[in-house]
Amino acid sequence: MSLDAVSEKRYLNQLVKLGDMMGDGLHHEPGGNWISKEYTKICKALGYIPKTKRNPARAKAINEAMAKRVIDVKCGKCCLELKQTRAGSKRAECTNGHKWQLLK
Ligand SMILES: [Zn+2]
Known part of the structure; x- marks a missing residue:
């Protein structure tokens, strides 16, 4: 799966924002665990984390x-x-x- 440039840019922007929030420790706040979840999701979408594919x-x-x-x-x-x-x-x-x- 490849991403078009627009989605990739959008994802990267989001990743930076989420990264900042995580830098501030917001993902450890109550109700903040969506931040790390979202972060992982985007990393996967961008291909930074290999999707665990069953062989x-x-x-x-x-x-x-x-x-x-x-x-x-x-x-x-x-x-x-x-x-x-x-x-x-x-x-x-x-x-x-x-x-x-x-x-x-
Ligand atoms: Zn037994």
């Missing part, structure tokens, strides 16, 4: 590896079967809520 191929590889791991590994506390906590996660959980990291 489907990586998630798939993890899911497949986890599917094998949970067959071999049981809960170390109660010996129940483990289930991946969520797709793409390297952690698994038994029905008692014990969590284990199965992949590195």
Whole structure:
């Protein structure tokens, strides 16, 4: 995604204003946390912070590896079967809520 020059300039101006406010510590004031939120949002929009993109191929590889791991590994506390906590996660959980990291 690329920004047109006008939006980029607008964002940059906003970023400077927000930066000033943060410099004054306004984002630590009650009700001021929108300032840091907005700041982060604009940084992302400008591409300063990489958007956390989920990598489907990586998630798939993890899911497949986890599917094998949970067959071999049981809960170390109660010996129940483990289930991946969520797709793409390297952690698994038994029905008692014990969590284990199965992949590195
Ligand atoms: Zn357990």
